[in-house]
Amino acid sequence: TEGQRAPSRRDQKRIAEAVLRIEVDADRPISLAELADQTATSPYHFLRTFRHVAGMTPYQFLLRTRLxxxxxxxxxxxQAISAIAFAAGFNDLSTFNRRFRRLMGETPGTYRARRRRS
Known part of the structure; x- marks a missing residue:
């Protein structure tokens, strides 16, 4: 955005570490405060820097990783679709189905069936 300077190398490294942390721990709850603490920044600074570097919020990245x-x-x-949803960190099946469809363009069941045939 206008007037916002590029993140420092140190901030870029912090975000890379946070991305790795999200990818490793995607199946469990991860808070913004926890990620900011881990990178020794304020939640506001972390959120702003993450969005600048990754092009999305940490929560959006977490959802995408889980999906x-x-x-x-x-x-x-x-495995049953519900078991996969819960193992991926979703607390209810309808939310998982809705978000999966939004990201992947089809329901989990259709996705599974089409991938098996190809």
Missing amino acids: HKAAVRLRTSD
Whole structure:
């Protein structure tokens, strides 16, 4: 955005560490405060810097990571869709289904069936 200077190398490194942390711990709750503490920044600074570096908020990145992990499980396992949703960190199936469809363009069941045929 106008007037906002590029994040420092140190901030970029902090965000890279936070991204890795989100990817590793995506299946459990992760708070903005926790990520900011880990990177030794204020939640406001962390959020602003993360959005600048990653192009989305930490929460959006967490959701996307969870959904991608769930997509892999849908393709590679016979687990129930609800079990995959809960293992990916979603607390209810309808939220998982809605968000999965929004990101992937189809329901988890359709996604699984189409990937199995190809």
